[in-house]
Amino acid sequence: MQAKCIFKINLLTYKITIVGSSNNPNSAGYNFTASLLTYGFKGKIYPVTPRYSEILGLKSYPNVKEIPGSVDYVISAVSAPLVPAMMEDCSHKGVKLIHLFTARFSETGRPEAAKLEQEVLRLAKSYGIRLIGPNCMGLFSPRRGISFSDAMPEEKFGPIGLISQSGQAVEEIVRSSALMGLYYSKAISYGNALDFNECDFLDYLAQDQETKVILMYVEGLRDGRRFLNSLRAATAQKPVVILKGGRSQSGARAVASHTASLAGSTDLLEVVLAQAGAVSAESMEEFIDLAVTFHYLPSLRGRGVGVIGGAGGASVLAADQCESAGLEVVPIPPEMREELKNRGISIWDWIGNPVDHSIREDTNFNHGTIVEMMARNEKFHLLIIMFNEPHHERQKNMTADNYLEEYRFEDYKPKPVMAVVPDRSLGLDHYADWNWKIIYEIRSKLLAGGIPYYPSIGRAARAARKVADFYQRDSR
Amino acid sequence: MQAKCIFKINLLTYKITIVGSSNNPNSAGYNFTASLLTYGFKGKIYPVTPRYSEILGLKSYPNVKEIPGSVDYVISAVSAPLVPAMMEDCSHKGVKLIHLFTARFSETGRPEAAKLEQEVLRLAKSYGIRLIGPNCMGLFSPRRGISFSDAMPEEKFGPIGLISQSGQAVEEIVRSSALMGLYYSKAISYGNALDFNECDFLDYLAQDQETKVILMYVEGLRDGRRFLNSLRAATAQKPVVILKGGRSQSGARAVASHTASLAGSTDLLEVVLAQAGAVSAESMEEFIDLAVTFHYLPSLRGRGVGVIGGAGGASVLAADQCESAGLEVVPIPPEMREELKNRGISIWDWIGNPVDHSIREDTNFNHGTIVEMMARNEKFHLLIIMFNEPHHERQKNMTADNYLEEYRFEDYKPKPVMAVVPDRSLGLDHYADWNWKIIYEIRSKLLAGGIPYYPSIGRAARAARKVADFYQRDSR
Numbered sequence: 001m002q003a004k005c006i007f008k009i010n011l012l013t014y015k016i017t018i019v020g021s022s023n024n025p026n027s028a029g030y031n032f033t034a035s036l037l038t039y040g041f042k043g044k045i046y047p048v049t050p051r052y053s054e055i056l057g058l059k060s061y062p063n064v065k066e067i068p069g070s071v072d073y074v075i076s077a078v079s080a081p082l083v084p085a086m087m088e089d090c091s092h093k094g095v096k097l098i099h100l101f102t103a104r105f106s107e108t109g110r111p112e113a114a115k116l117e118q119e120v121l122r123l124a125k126s127y128g129i130r131l132i133g134p135n136c137m138g139l140f141s142p143r144r145g146i147s148f149s150d151a152m153p154e155e156k157f158g159p160i161g162l163i164s165q166s167g168q169a170v171e172e173i174v175r176s177s178a179l180m181g182l183y184y185s186k187a188i189s190y191g192n193a194l195d196f197n198e199c200d201f202l203d204y205l206a207q208d209q210e211t212k213v214i215l216m217y218v219e220g221l222r223d224g225r226r227f228l229n230s231l232r233a234a235t236a237q238k239p240v241v242i243l244k245g246g247r248s249q250s251g252a253r254a255v256a257s258h259t260a261s262l263a264g265s266t267d268l269l270e271v272v273l274a275q276a277g278a279v280s281a282e283s284m285e286e287f288i289d290l291a292v293t294f295h296y297l298p299s300l301r302g303r304g305v306g307v308i309g310g311a312g313g314a315s316v317l318a319a320d321q322c323e324s325a326g327l328e329v330v331p332i333p334p335e336m337r338e339e340l341k342n343r344g345i346s347i348w349d350w351i352g353n354p355v356d357h358s359i360r361e362d363t364n365f366n367h368g369t370i371v372e373m374m375a376r377n378e379k380f381h382l383l384i385i386m387f388n389e390p391h392h393e394r395q396k397n398m399t400a401d402n403y404l405e406e407y408r409f410e411d412y413k414p415k416p417v418m419a420v421v422p423d424r425s426l427g428l429d430h431y432a433d434w435n436w437k438i439i440y441e442i443r444s445k446l447l448a449g450g451i452p453y454y455p456s457i458g459r460a461a462r463a464a465r466k467v468a469d470f471y472q473r474d475s476r
Numbered sequence: 477m478q479a480k481c482i483f484k485i486n487l488l489t490y491k492i493t494i495v496g497s498s499n500n501p502n503s504a505g506y507n508f509t510a511s512l513l514t515y516g517f518k519g520k521i522y523p524v525t526p527r528y529s530e531i532l533g534l535k536s537y538p539n540v541k542e543i544p545g546s547v548d549y550v551i552s553a554v555s556a557p558l559v560p561a562m563m564e565d566c567s568h569k570g571v572k573l574i575h576l577f578t579a580r581f582s583e584t585g586r587p588e589a590a591k592l593e594q595e596v597l598r599l600a601k602s603y604g605i606r607l608i609g610p611n612c613m614g615l616f617s618p619r620r621g622i623s624f625s626d627a628m629p630e631e632k633f634g635p636i637g638l639i640s641q642s643g644q645a646v647e648e649i650v651r652s653s654a655l656m657g658l659y660y661s662k663a664i665s666y667g668n669a670l671d672f673n674e675c676d677f678l679d680y681l682a683q684d685q686e687t688k689v690i691l692m693y694v695e696g697l698r699d700g701r702r703f704l705n706s707l708r709a710a711t712a713q714k715p716v717v718i719l720k721g722g723r724s725q726s727g728a729r730a731v732a733s734h735t736a737s738l739a740g741s742t743d744l745l746e747v748v749l750a751q752a753g754a755v756s757a758e759s760m761e762e763f764i765d766l767a768v769t770f771h772y773l774p775s776l777r778g779r780g781v782g783v784i785g786g787a788g789g790a791s792v793l794a795a796d797q798c799e800s801a802g803l804e805v806v807p808i809p810p811e812m813r814e815e816l817k818n819r820g821i822s823i824w825d826w827i828g829n830p831v832d833h834s835i836r837e838d839t840n841f842n843h844g845t846i847v848e849m850m851a852r853n854e855k856f857h858l859l860i861i862m863f864n865e866p867h868h869e870r871q872k873n874m875t876a877d878n879y880l881e882e883y884r885f886e887d888y889k890p891k892p893v894m895a896v897v898p899d900r901s902l903g904l905d906h907y908a909d910w911n912w913k914i915i916y917e918i919r920s921k922l923l924a925g926g927i928p929y930y931p932s933i934g935r936a937a938r939a940a941r942k943v944a945d946f947y948q949r950d951s952r
Contacts, residue, residue, distance in 0.1 A: 025870065108826055151867035166789025175867060179900050217789055245792035250805030250829070254792040257828050283934050284793055313642025313693055316721035316730040317760055329726030350584055352733050353726070391627035391651060394501065423899050424655050425931055427920035431907060444903035455901055458759050 007130075007200040014043040016146070017095075019064060019086050020077030020102075021047030021055050028101055029077040032148060033058070039147035040155070046071070064089040074098045075138060080105060080113065083120055083134075091127035098124070100134035101148075105192060106260035107135055114260075121194050135259060136191025137167025140174065142184060143210070151175060158183025160291055161211035163201040165190060165219045165245070165259045173215065173288065180292050181447045185210040192259050197222035199230045206234035213238060213294045215287065219245040220261025221269075228276055235277035239294045239470055242278050243287040244269060277473060279466050289454060289463040296452040297416040300464060301471045302381030304330045306374035307354035307457070308367050309386035309420075315354040318386060318457045325461035327468075329353055330379050339373060340365075368406040375412035382464055383412065386420040386457060387442055390435045400441035409449050418464060419446050423455035483606075483676040490519040492622070493571075495540060495562050496553030496578075497523030497531050504577055505553040508624060509534070515623035516631070522547070540565040550574045551614060556581060556589065559596055559610075567603035574600070576610035581668060582736035583611055590736075597670050611735060612667025613643025616650065618660060619686070627651060634659025636767055637687035639677040641666060641695045641721070641735045649691065649764065656768050657923045661686035668735050673698035675706045682710035689714060689770045691763065695721040696737025697745075704752055711753035715770045715946055718754050719763040720745060753949060755942050765930060765939040772928040773892040776940060777947045778857030780806045782850035783830035783933070784843050785862035785896075791830040794862065794933045801937035803944075805829055806855050815849060816841075844882040851888040857944065859888065860936055862896040863918055866911045876917035885925050894940060895922050899931035 016036060022029035033047050033056055047055040050062045061067050064074065064086065071093040078086055080102055090098060105117035117134065124131050132138055137148040142157040149171055160182055164170045167189035174184055185208060188201050198218055205211045214234060221227050234240050246255035255261050273280050281287035293300070305327045310318045319329050332340075332353055340348035345365045355370050367385070374380045385407065390398060409417065421443055426436060446453050454460035492512060498505035509523050509532055523531040526538045537543050540550065540562065547569040554562055556578055566574060581593035593610065600607050608614055613624040618633040625647055636658055640646045643665035650660055661684060664677050674694055681687045690710060697703050710716050722731035731737050749756050757763035769776070781803045786794045795805050808816075808829055816824035821841045831846050843861070850856045861883065866874060885893065897919055902912060922929050930936035 110825075150869050164789065166792070168787045169789035171867070172790065172864075176900055179902060179906060219789075219792060243793075245789055245796065248796045248799030248805070250799050250807075251792050251796035253807065254795045254828060254830060254832070257826055258788055258792055258832065283797060283932065284790075285932055285934070311644045312734055313640065313645035313695075313721055314648065314760075316642070316695060316727050316734055317719075319730045320721065320724045320727035321759060323724030323726050329724070331726070331729065349586075350733055352729060354730060356730070356734065388648075391647070393626050421901060423901050423931070424652055425897060425899050425919055425929060426655060426916060427923065428913075428916045429920065430655060431912070431916045436907070437904075440902060440904045440907045443901055444905065447903065453901060455899070456759065456761055458761070 007196050007204045015046065015072055016041065016043060017046040017048055017064060017067060017071050017074045018077060019048040019074055020079075020082075021049050021060060022077075023052050023055055027077070030055070031150075032075050032077060032101065035147045035150055036145070038150060039145045039152070041145035064095070065092055067093065070094040072096050076100045076102045078102060080116060080134075083116075084123055087120065087123045087127060087129065090129060095129055097130050097132065099132040099136070099138035100191075100194075101136065101138060102133070103135035103191070105134050105194075107192060107257055109257060117192070117194060124195055131195035132188070133191045134194060136165070137170060137189035140170060140184065140187040140189075148189070153178040153183065156183040157185065159185060159210065159212035160215060160295065161185045161205040161208060161213070162187035162215045162217075163190070163198060163205065164188070164217040165193065165261065166217055167191070169217045169284075172284070173217070176288055177291060180288070180452065182291060182295055193220075193222045193261070199223055199226045202227070202230045202234050202240075206230070206237050211238070213291060214240045215291055216240065216242045217245060217287070218242060219255040219259050224272075228272055231273070231276040231278055239467075240278045241281055241287060241290045241294070242273055243281040243284065277470070279470050285459065286462065289459050290466060292452045293418075293463040293467045296450060297382075297418070297464075297467060299414045300382055300416040300467050303465065303468050304328045304379050304381045305384055305461070305464070306330060306371075306380040306382070307384045307386065308371050308374070309388075310354050311356055314386065314388075315356045318354045318384075321456075321458040322384070322461040325458065326465040327382070327461050333377060333379050336373050336377060366406045368408060371407060372411060375415045380415070381468065382416045382418065384418045384420060384457065384460055384464075387422070387439075389422050389424075389439050396434055398438065400438050400445055403438065403442055404445060409451060417451050418460045419451050419453040420457050420460050421446070421453040421455070483672050483680045491522065491548055492517065492519060493522040493524055493540060493543060493547050493550045494553060495524040495550055496555075496558075497525050497528075497536060498553075499528050499531055503553070506531070507626075508551050508553060508577070511623045511626055512621070514626060515621050515628065517621035540571070541568055543569065546570040548572050552576045552578045554578060556592060556610075559592075560599055563596065563599050563603060563605065566605060571605055573606050573608065575608040575612070575614035576667075576670075577612065577614060578609070579611035579667070581610050583668060583733055585733060593668070593670060600671055607671035608664070609667045610670060612641070613646060613665035616646060616660065616663035616665075624665070629654040629659065632659040633661065635661060635686065635688035636691060636771065637661045637681040637684060637689070638663035638691045638693075639666070639674060639681065640664070640693040641669065641737065642693055643667070645693045645760075648760070649693070652764055653767060656764070656928065658767060658771055669696075669698045669737070675699055675702045678703070678706045678710050678716075682706070682713050687714070689767060690716045691767055692716065692718045693721060693763070694718060695731040695735050700748075704748055707749070707752040707754055715943075716754045717757055717763060717766045717770070718749055719757040719760065753946070755946050761935065762938065765935050766942060768928045769894075769939040769943045770946075772926060773858075773894070773940075773943060775890050776858055776892040776943050779804045779941065779944050780855050780857045781860055781937070781940070782806065782847075782856040782858070783860045783862065784847050784850070785864075786830050787832055790862065790864075791832040794830045794860075797932075797934040798860070798937045801934065802941040803858070803937050809853060809855050812849050812853060842882045844884060847883060848887060851891040856891070858940055859891060859893045860896060860933065860940075861893065862933060863898070863915075865898055865900075865915050872910055874914065876914050876921055879914065879918055880921060885927060893927050894936045895927050895929040896933050896936050897922070897929040897931070
């Protein structure tokens with residue numbers, strides 16, 4: 001079952017017109033124009049404004065009708081009252097799609113603004129123009145050099161697709177994902193969803209060959225029944241992670257003034273998302289954790305976990321966090337116990353899972369020994385390795401490699417491995433301390449080896465559980 | 477109701493004897509001796525070992541009996557089979573308290589080791605010696621210069637007291653608290669709790685004038701009924717935050733091999749803790765968040781929250797997280813709405829709580845304006861201010877002061893204020909980026925101004941809710 005996909009970026013992006021462009025660096029019109037230039041958009045860019053004849057070295061036009069030839073994609077940064085006239089101009093130039101960055105419509109809660117929004121929709125239908133927005137940042141397409149911000153990672157293209165009612169969320173998600181080595185195929189910020197809505201964009205990314213994982217930040221659904229069908233079709237193709245904004249009363253109030261959406265009943269929505277096979281995130285942190293996990297661990301297909309690298313209380317709490325997340329902290333299997341004994345390891349009967357590293361009486365035994373055994377054993381579907389920041393004087397001469405050398409990550413493949421690397425909110429006095437520098441380096445080396453890391457065992461475990469559930473559903 | 481307090485540190489710490497001391501820097505005996513020296517213990521230190529005549533410049537004795545004069549406090553780092561003979565030596569010198577770092581007792585799960593542990597207890601009773609441990613790191617007392625580790629913050633003394641079955645947890649908690657400007661009066665790691673147990677240490681810190689907030693990491697209770705009484709008495713004096721290790725099946729298994737404790741029924745324990753007025757933490761992160769919150773915000777006495785500084789989706793999600801944590805995201809009260817209107821702010825009817833800063837049409841209006849109004853309004857018990865890491869080119873010349881100058885933190889007092897400052901798990905390529913340096917500086921300046929920060933709105937909100945509940949219970 002595949003929904004018909006109406007929205008497509010690639011048809012529309014050889015020429016981009018920015019109405020309301022400007023030479024004022026603090027304006028949105030300037031920002032859209034500058035971002036296309038610096039992000040390396042390969043097509044033609046037409047700034048439109050009556051105020052300047054040239055913007056950022058580009059010839060500027062007083063209105064859309066003056067642009068030579070046809071115009072296909074328009075970004076509108078004019079103020080709301082100017083939109084109808086701008087649309088009429090567009091109707092004479094064969095425009096197919098307008099992205100309305102323009103805001104101050106129904107989200108203001110003012111009746112006259114809501115009325116204007118409806119008029120815009122009516123005009124779009126009569127002119128045969130489709131709309132993204134209003135009140136949104138529009139398209140981000142690294143491969144095509146389309147960006148709406150100067151804060152996006154440069155020239156990085158990847159397999160994650162993002163659909164978001166909030167433009168702020170797109171920036172935050174893309175920026176923080178990049179720090180984890182995660183890059184985007186396309187991202188779409190769609191605001192009030194007056195015309196094209198979450199279903200259109202979902203259908204598009206579901207069929208998009210460049211997109212392997214879909215992330216959605218939604219505040220309200222414009223068409224619940226169609227969404228369920230689109231979602232079912234999408235999750236049959238690839239993972240879809242959804243972060244729902246406006247789950248609470250005050251969140252729903254904030255949604256109304258943000259994208260004029262009706263947040264709707266959250267409990268019902270959760271049931272619907274689960275039925276459709278989507279993965280629901282409870283916070284922005286979890287949303288990114290899930291993206292990271294789907295990206296790095298597509299082979300995660302069960303809940304049995306082996307935990308290595310804690311000590312004392314940290315091992316106990318790691319077990320609690322894993323089990324509370326719904327993972328199974330597998331007791332050391334008899335055949336492994338036997339092997340430990342046969343290898344002459346004196347604490348063979350004491351070692352448990354989590355593996356507590358605080359007693360190392362045996363020189364023939366280190367973390368690597370037991371990780372390797374767990375990697376071979378089919379009862380473990382996932383290994384979580386916990387690192388601590390070094391903190392003793394004697395550790396000062398160590399390097400990140402010293403901390404990693406116990407492990408042979410290549411040998412564990414294809415067993416999924418997560419790392420837990422502590423995060424502390426460091427201030428100016430500590431961010432460059434020797435021990436944190438080792439942590440920064442450990443993170444970089446892990447990522448280079450394809451091992452994702454998480455700031456706490458709880459976050460790793462909760463992400464693992466949801467990803468494992470998604471794939472187990474697949475195999476049933 | 478005040479429990480009789482038997483355990484007291486100050487009586488016992490003028491002379492410390494380390495049995496099993498050593499010149500081998502990788503040994504525990506060396507570590508205990510070196511830590512006392514470098515941490516500046518002012519009393520006498522007596523290393524005991526038959527192997528050396530001098531350790532770290534201190535005269536060493538072949539056994540306890542050779543030490544001149546009486547001996548009061550002994551740290552045992554000898555191996556388990558040597559403990560009974562060592563205790564007999566101690567019995568001839570008037571020893572009152574032995575800290576048994578010595579491990580490999582009942583936590584091994586081996587019957588002969590458990591039997592030896594019982595023999596140690598029997599001997600202690602017959603000699604009139606009290607025990608801390610076995611299988612623990614013992615005492616940390618900054619004011620007295622007692623430390624068991626070289627990784628503790630130097631010469632820093634503060635109002636937080638910590639009781640922990642895990643020594644690893646003490647190190648982790650003290651280290652990460654210090655990064656938040658939080659320091660300790662005393663910390664006690666007590667391992668298997670063979671003699672002195674959680675009740676004794678709790679009674680002690682409840683009466684301790686230097687301790688304003690008590691943190692406990694417990695894996696099992698040796699005396700549940702007495703604990704409930706001690707806890708009630710303690711929470712009548714000061715906040716007690718408890719992190720329970722071994723809540724899960726696998727966690728309980730880990731507890732058995734860590735401190736040989738019986739983890740017991742968690743659900744029942746939760747009820748008991750709540751009845752006794754203790755605050756229960758669900759993870760190590762929350763444990764520290766609660767310590768930070770109790771320390772910086774003793775005036776937090778209600779659930780009404782005003783949230784400032786988000787934008788778009790971030791504001792929506794902030795509302796959701798606050799409400800899901802049980803805070804009340806107070807709608808803008810009519811009198812505030814009226815004031816906004818009277819001050820000629822054009823979006824007076826649109827502004828909500830959370831305050832979305834993405835539309836700032838009014839030059840006479842910034843975050844500071846509305847924070848100041850919320851601070852004055854009694855419907856708001858707490859203000860949460862959210863910061864983002866800067867990320868646009870145009871922000872490169874800004875300083876931390878530019879980000880903070882909108883706010884007049886001194887003017888908001890005594891209204892409690894929390895900050896949310898993003899944390900990302902940075903690698904080697906990014907930790908020194910200009911925007912993160914601004915974040916490090918913002919954190920340092922916030923802390924210097926007495927404003928605690930949290931890495932996510934969810935963590936701030938959950939900590940606030942629990943702390944507010946604690947104080948509301950007080951006022952009923």
